[in-house]
Amino acid sequence: MPPYHTFAQMKGKNTYSGKFLKQVQQQYVGFLPAAYSQPVELLVFYCFRIDPTGTVRDARILTDAPSGLQTAVLQAINQLPLFTPATFDGRLTNDVVEGVVVAKASQR
Numbered sequence: 639m640p641p642y643h644t645f646a647q648m649k650g651k652n653t654y655s656g657k658f659l660k661q662v663q664q665q666y667v668g669f670l671p672a673a674y675s676q677p678v679e680l681l682v683f684y685c686f687r688i689d690p691t692g693t694v695r696d697a698r699i700l701t702d703a704p705s706g707l708q709t710a711v712l713q714a715i716n717q718l719p720l721f722t723p724a725t726f727d728g729r730l731t732n733d734v735v736e737g738v739v740v741a742k743a744s745q746r
Contacts, residue, residue, distance in 0.1 A: 644724055687734050690731060
């Protein structure tokens, strides 16, 4: 009998669930506009869906943040690789993921 529910996971080694959240945290900075400046630390909450093919879909920002920061976080999410999809009662299904980026204060 298949497990009742499994969560979507990154493919490969070291696929613990926090790894892709950490990846978004580390990569968003590379997508910030060159002149982006932020005087205070901000928490940017986001969510996305991993569809039954393992593809990231419907990424969105859940908190108010400057548009350049929002775009950078969404780009980092959309760069995530394919996942092993979630299952429900042995069938492939959607999995909703929520996370947060801690955007440190910066002056450029």
